Amino acid sequence: MIAHSNFKTSYLAGKGHSPPNLPSMRRSSPPPTTVFTKEEATESPTMKRCRQAKSKAEPNTLGDIEDINFSKKEIPEIRSSLLKWYDENKRDLPWRRISKNGDNDGVSVEERERMAYAVWVSEVMLQQTRVQTVIDYYNRWMEKWPTIHHLAKADIEEVNELWAGLGYYRRARFLLEGAKMIVEDKTEFPKTVSSLRKVKGIGDYTAGAIASIAFNETVPVVDGNVIRVIARLKALSSNPKDSKTVKNFWKLAGRLVDPSRPGDFNQALMELGATVCTPLGPSCSTCPISHQCHALLLSTKDKSVQVTDYPMKVVKAKQRRDFSAVSVVEIVEGDVSQSDSRFLLIKRPDKGLLAGLWEFPSVLLEGETDLASRRETIDNFLKQSLGLDIRKSCKIVLREEVGEYVHVFSHIRLKMCIELLILNLKGGKKFMQRMQESATLTWKYVDGEALSSLGLTSGVRKVKLLLCRIATFLIFVLVDVPSKSLHLKITLHCFGKINLGF
Numbered sequence: 001m002i003a004h005s006n007f008k009t010s011y012l013a014g015k016g017h018s019p020p021n022l023p024s025m026r027r028s029s030p031p032p033t034t035v036f037t038k039e040e041a042t043e044s045p046t047m048k049r050c051r052q053a054k055s056k057a058e059p060n061t062l063g064d065i066e067d068i069n070f071s072k073k074e075i076p077e078i079r080s081s082l083l084k085w086y087d088e089n090k091r092d093l094p095w096r097r098i099s100k101n102g103d104n105d106g107v108s109v110e111e112r113e114r115m116a117y118a119v120w121v122s123e124v125m126l127q128q129t130r131v132q133t134v135i136d137y138y139n140r141w142m143e144k145w146p147t148i149h150h151l152a153k154a155d156i157e158e159v160n161e162l163w164a165g166l167g168y169y170r171r172a173r174f175l176l177e178g179a180k181m182i183v184e185d186k187t188e189f190p191k192t193v194s195s196l197r198k199v200k201g202i203g204d205y206t207a208g209a210i211a212s213i214a215f216n217e218t219v220p221v222v223d224g225n226v227i228r229v230i231a232r233l234k235a236l237s238s239n240p241k242d243s244k245t246v247k248n249f250w251k252l253a254g255r256l257v258d259p260s261r262p263g264d265f266n267q268a269l270m271e272l273g274a275t276v277c278t279p280l281g282p283s284c285s286t287c288p289i290s291h292q293c294h295a296l297l298l299s300t301k302d303k304s305v306q307v308t309d310y311p312m313k314v315v316k317a318k319q320r321r322d323f324s325a326v327s328v329v330e331i332v333e334g335d336v337s338q339s340d341s342r343f344l345l346i347k348r349p350d351k352g353l354l355a356g357l358w359e360f361p362s363v364l365l366e367g368e369t370d371l372a373s374r375r376e377t378i379d380n381f382l383k384q385s386l387g388l389d390i391r392k393s394c395k396i397v398l399r400e401e402v403g404e405y406v407h408v409f410s411h412i413r414l415k416m417c418i419e420l421l422i423l424n425l426k427g428g429k430k431f432m433q434r435m436q437e438s439a440t441l442t443w444k445y446v447d448g449e450a451l452s453s454l455g456l457t458s459g460v461r462k463v464k465l466l467l468c469r470i471a472t473f474l475i476f477v478l479v480d481v482p483s484k485s486l487h488l489k490i491t492l493h494c495f496g497k498i499n500l501g502f
């Protein structure tokens, strides 16, 4: 039953995509500047400007990031100022409420593991996602799976359902697989970066966060916020996306971590980047470490230099433009005036992006095509993948263009051309059974209520929203075509948008 068809089912199938290797795009995106690497053959105008500014303000010449370090005087100053500021200003976030409840020696193993699980879930959710969005998801998640043992018993469908709308669904799958791995091993929760890195889906960033916050290991955590703060502290304008540069930021952050409170120190540095040292509008006047900030010093001595020049702003890669045909296939059986409609959903392949998630039948197009070609493509897809020949096995009750919707991903701009296709199956339930047997993709058909409670991706939910909006409009436009108008009303009724009284 589950096999790949010849079609690329929807926008991302078959096209590689991995989230950026820095987890902190959630908190900000890095601003512009200059690159200082040994490989650099020529200087950009910005680089010259910064170099000139530096030479006016400070005798030291900025060199390769590997040559940069914090002095013996700076380190304790930064640690104490930052921790004091954090104690007074940290945001009240639900994952921070699982406190250590006393000093390190007084914390039970269970409490530490509970904390590790909370840090893990929250940090994974926060990757690519804003704090305000995450809070609700986190609370629902912890209510449903309060410990790693509860999560390990879950299945991927439930996890995807709860994750629906957060995006980057691979994160949810890895969380589940990681939990199962730890619980099935029947060993204790991994406590160090090296043991955490062996768990599926846990990278350097998450391992550092768990190990330092829950288990007090003196290790750094580097995300986009940390890179920005350190880049400004040391007036480093290196490319923050360059892997060699990122490694060096890890080294610099490692030198700063306070061994007495590593978890709090790491959170303080990230918190400062998220709330004070922001990408475009840093609040240097309220910054607890402004006295140690070289970028601020340079900017006060030379008005042509701004703290936001650090770190270098990386030009985003041009977004790919994709096009897809999406068909919301509604199947009615028997008397179409009855509210027995079901909607066809197709499961995406188990590997790749949005793996295992449900969507309306969709086909990635070669380019922007006309309506007739899109319909032909959808018809062929339904026939080849599901054995559903809409001309032979069905009566087409209604086929209406719904409109276009552009869904923007980090690197793709996907234009979806959406239609509503209402079919009355000639063979009824028996035919559906035959379809199940001959389909090369996994599919199901669900009623409107089930559709609303399913964990659908935000793309699918937006398609549904657009369909409801346009159908409401078309009911008035097609008032002279009562049969079409009635079918659209039935569709809206199924989606719970209007009440037809049956």
Ligand code: SF4
Binding pocket: 229, 232, 233, 276, 277, 278, 282, 283, 284, 285, 287, 288, 289, 290, 293, 295, 296, 307
């Ligand atoms: S002084 Fe300004 S630029 Fe420097 S670390 Fe603080 S907020 Fe950031």
